[in-house]
Amino acid sequence: MQKYTIGIDTGGTYTDAVLLENHSGRIVAKAKVPTTHFDLARGTGEALTLLLAKSGAAPTDIRSVCISSTLATNSVVENKGARVAVIVIGYVRHFKLPVQAVVFVKGGHTIDGKEEEPLDIDYLVTLVQGLKNEVDAYAVCSAMSMKNPTHELVTEKAIAMLDPKPVFCSHRISKLTGMHERAATAGLHAKLMPVMGDFIDGVQKAMAGQGLSCPAVVIGGNGRSLDAKRAVAEAGMTVASGPACTAHFGAAQTQKNALVIDVGGTTTDIAMVENGRPLLAAEGCRIGLWQTHVEAVDMHTAGIGGDSHVHVGERGELSIGPARVTPLSMAGEARCPPALWLGVDGKSRLIVLRPEAAHLVPDSELTAVLRESGRATPATIRQRTGLGGIPLDVQLEHLTRRQWIFECGFTPTDALHVLGKIDLGDREAALAGAEILGRALGLGAAAFAGLVLERSEELIENMIIDYVIQRSWQNSLAAFIGSRKNHPVLGVDFSIKIPLIGIGAAARFLLPRVAERLHTTVTFPENCEVGNAIGAAMIGLAASP
Numbered sequence: 095m096q097k098y099t100i101g102i103d104t105g106g107t108y109t110d111a112v113l114l115e116n117h118s119g120r121i122v123a124k125a126k127v128p129t130t131h132f133d134l135a136r137g138t139g140e141a142l143t144l145l146l147a148k149s150g151a152a153p154t155d156i157r158s159v160c161i162s163s164t165l166a167t168n169s170v171v172e173n174k175g176a177r178v179a180v181i182v183i184g185y186v187r188h189f190k191l192p193v194q195a196v197v198f199v200k201g202g203h204t205i206d207g208k209e210e211e212p213l214d215i216d217y218l219v220t221l222v223q224g225l226k227n228e229v230d231a232y233a234v235c236s237a238m239s240m241k242n243p244t245h246e247l248v249t250e251k252a253i254a255m256l257d258p259k260p261v262f263c264s265h266r267i268s269k270l271t272g273m274h275e276r277a278a279t280a281g282l283h284a285k286l287m288p289v290m291g292d293f294i295d296g297v298q299k300a301m302a303g304q305g306l307s308c309p310a311v312v313i314g315g316n317g318r319s320l321d322a323k324r325a326v327a328e329a330g331m332t333v334a335s336g337p338a339c340t341a342h343f344g345a346a347q348t349q350k351n352a353l354v355i356d357v358g359g360t361t362t363d364i365a366m367v368e369n370g371r372p373l374l375a376a377e378g379c380r381i382g383l384w385q386t387h388v389e390a391v392d393m394h395t396a397g398i399g400g401d402s403h404v405h406v407g408e409r410g411e412l413s414i415g416p417a418r419v420t421p422l423s424m425a426g427e428a429r430c431p432p433a434l435w436l437g438v439d440g441k442s443r444l445i446v447l448r449p450e451a452a453h454l455v456p457d458s459e460l461t462a463v464l465r466e467s468g469r470a471t472p473a474t475i476r477q478r479t480g481l482g483g484i485p486l487d488v489q490l491e492h493l494t495r496r497q498w499i500f501e502c503g504f505t506p507t508d509a510l511h512v513l514g515k516i517d518l519g520d521r522e523a524a525l526a527g528a529e530i531l532g533r534a535l536g537l538g539a540a541a542f543a544g545l546v547l548e549r550s551e552e553l554i555e556n557m558i559i560d561y562v563i564q565r566s567w568q569n570s571l572a573a574f575i576g577s578r579k580n581h582p583v584l585g586v587d588f589s590i591k592i593p594l595i596g597i598g599a600a601a602r603f604l605l606p607r608v609a610e611r612l613h614t615t616v617t618f619p620e621n622c623e624v625g626n627a628i629g630a631a632m633i634g635l636a637a638s639p
Contacts, residue, residue, distance in 0.1 A: 095155035096308070098122065101195035101631025102141065103162040103339065103624065104293070106418050107401050110277075110624040112139040113149045114631040116157060122394070123149035124624050126599075132499075135303075142304045153305040159317065160634025161297060161312045163290075163628045164358060176230035176260070176288045180281045183213065183245050184237025186273045193227050193281050197221050201245045203235030212235065213245045217423075218252055226257035231287060233280035235273060235366035237265040260287045261364065267328060267388075279330060279388055286329035294322045311637075313630050315390030316335075317372060319637045321331065335451045341365035341372035341627030344595045345631065347619045350466030353558065353590065355579070355616075356597040356626065357604055359401040360418040362554050364561045365393045394561035395557035398553045400507040404546055404575055406531050408500045414549055419443055420502040421521035422527045423511045430469065432527045436504070437533050439472030440482075443503035451498035460489050464499065506533055506561060506600070507552045509543035513601055547604065554578075554610045559588050587597020589613035597625035 098115070103110040110131045113122045130137035146153070167187045177194040184202025199221070201213035225232075232253050236245040238522035242501040243265040250261045262282040292313075297310055312325035315334025325332055336356065340363050344354030349370035356363040366373050372560040373392040397416020405413045422432055425446075435444055447455070447464040455461045463470050476482040481489070508524035510516045525539055532542030556575045564570050578586045596605045602618055609616035621628060 097155050098151055099157050099631045100145065100159045100299075101162070101627040101634065102138065102159060103164075103336065103337070103626035103630060104134065104138065104297075105164045105358050105501045105626070106225045106399070108362075109137045109141045110298055110627040111145045111626045112621070112624050112631055112634065113145055113151060114628065116635060118230070119626065119632070119635075120431045120622055122151070124621065124627070126624065127402045134293055135299040138297050139300035139303050142300055142306070146304060153307070156306055156308045156339055157298070158308050159306060159491060160630040160633050161310065162630035163293060163312065163332060164361065164363075164626075169440070176285050177228065178231050178279050178284045179229045179248060181218070181234050182273065182285075183239075183249065184210065184273070188275050188378050191278055191281050193233075193285065195225060196277070198365045199223075201584075203239070203245070205238055205241065207238065207241035207243075209244075210325075213248055215248070215252065217568075218249060219256065222253055222256045226259075229259070231260040231284040232257075232260050233277065233284040235280050235635070237273065238401050239263070239265040239276075240271075249578060255634065260284060261308045262287065269283060274481060282332035282333065282388065286333070290329035290332060291326045294326055296481065298322065299306060307622055310561040311634055313633050315388060316374060317391060317633055319634050330388050331386055334393055334395075336361075336626055337363040337365050337395065338372070339626040339633065340345060341367060341393070341629070342599055342633055343540055343619075343622075343625040343629035345372050345577075347595055347617070351592045352595050353465045353592060354595045354597060355554070355558070355560075355601065355605060355608075357554065357588040357601040358399045358598050359600070360397065360399045361395050362398050363393055363559065364558060365391050366565065379409065392565065393611045394552070394557060394564070396557045398557070399548060401511075402550070403443060403501075404504040404506070404508075405442045406534050408439045410535055412533050412535070412545065412549060414506070414546065414553060417501075419505060419510075420500055421505040421507040421519065421524070422502060423508050423521060423524040425502040425523070432523060432530055435469075435471050435474075436527055436530045437471075437473075438531070440476060441471045442531075443472055444469050445475070445499055445501050447499050448497070451496075454496075455493065455498050458489070459484070460590070462491075463551070469597035504528070504546075506546055506604070508548075509546040510603055511549070512539055512543035518541040551604055551607050551611070555611050558590065558594075558608070558612065559598075564588070593617065595619065595622075597622050599623045 099114045101112045111125045120388045125141045127140045130633050133552045179195040204210050234246045234249045239246045253261050258342045262280050262283040292511040310322050311319040313335050314331040315338050316318050317338040333381045340356040345367045349510035352367045354365045375392045402418040403416045446469045463478050504527040511521045511524035514529045528539035528542045559575050560572045590612040596618045605616045
């Protein structure tokens with residue numbers, strides 16, 4: 095008899111796994127290993143190996159493997175994933191999306207499904223010929239395609255003949271009006287299809303390595319399970335996978351109202367629980383700059399977490415996130431001593447070429463510098479090649495998306511090491527980093543680490559306030575909220591009338607003072623450090639026949 099369900103949460107920093115006993119809901123074993131971005135199968139396999147070894151469970155005892163992944167969310171927040179061209183068909187008001195290109199083509203249908211104007215196929219062919227070396231995937235959105243998808247299907251076929259890359263059509267996922275939101279939804283799916291495809295391949299490879307032949311399901315942002323094939327084909331459905339599992343784990347802790355806060359390595363996620371039940375967003379979820387028709391839990395995500403990049407500018411300005419870097423304390427042999435490279439502005443992060451990728455990266459001025467020493471700061475790259483600013487960021491994003499490089503720098507995780515709050519890695523590396531960056535601000539290492547944690551707490555506090563305001567009045571006051579404490583005349587304080595439920599490894603260190611600032615309380619349920627993995631297992635078990 096299949097006695098157990100495995101829940102896996104693949105986050106930007108750690109991969110968590112739990113073994114849940116089906117009849118009792120008891121957590122029999124849990125495991126936490128670093129997420130191996132360059133080879134997702136490795137980290138997932140290590141988590142499964144450790145989990146099965148701890149529990150003594152046999153592969154035949156497992157009913158299903160249920161996966162919560164923040165990879166899609168993180169890809170959006172960090173503006174990674176596939177380079178997408180969104181092709182909009184029909185006479186509509188032009189708009190922008192955070193993709194490689196948004197192009198408009200004549201065609202489309204009326205509200206009753208009749209062709210409004212013939213599809214301009216000649217112009218479409220010219221467009222695709224010009225785009226095929228610039229993009230990795232396409233999204234197609236035609237006016238009233240939910241009534242008649244003909245122009246989307248013809249466009250999809252034409253692209254397949256000219257440039258056989260992934261194509262996502264809006265009629266497959268959205269039946270609602272609103273061209274901007276439908277185009278964004280299609281674009282989001284196209285952006286994430288390659289990310290999710292690589293991820294699912296890695297998970298299935300890891301399962302095979304452990305002799306697991308049970309089904310693998312991915313938890314969608316609406317809290318429902320998707321089989322592996324659908325999770326790739328409709329990858330945008332997984333965008334709020336992590337927050338959905340966050341919400342379900344949090345909902346299991348209360349029968350009342352609460353805000354569930356998951357402080358991860360890359361992002362912090364907020365979800366609302368009302369009368370012990372997760373809420374769904376009425377109009378579709380919003381992730382970063384993307385307002386979509388994707389059904390998902392009512393949530394908010396921002397790029398602040400334990401591994402958010404701490405940057406000190408030349409004038410002493412301190413910023414944290416949204417980009418994630420490998421903490422100095424966790425980089426191991428991949429980094430060199432911070433004293434040799436760390437500093438302000440262009441010296442705040444070290445770009446490291448993965449040794450196994452040295453033969454894969456294309457030849458360029460940038461990769462020549464990286465091949466020579468294996469690592470370099472943006473300042474060094476600029477000095478050697480003249481590359482800087484957006485052109486450099488575009489090339490680095492291209493290399494990062496293929497997992498050929500990674501970046502390390504100072505993070506809140508390092509600050510916690512400096513202050514002795516955690517002991518997971520190399521404290522000396524974190525201490526050296528804090529001394530260098532603190533010196534630029536006239537602070538000692540401990541004072542600098544304290545400032546980093548204080549600013550991180552402020553960012554989380556502000557996103558909680560903004561989430562509640564947006565949810566209540568459909569308006570964001572992010573700019574005001576973030577600057578309110580520095581206003582020369584106006585002083586504003588906020589309080590939250592419902593409790594917080596903390597999830598995630600960093601939550602215990604950052605949320606108590608956030609709760610204090612907001613005049614509320616925070617609790618940390620048992621096993622909260624692997625709460626998303628538990629939420630995934632709970633959802634998957636409930637959906638099992």
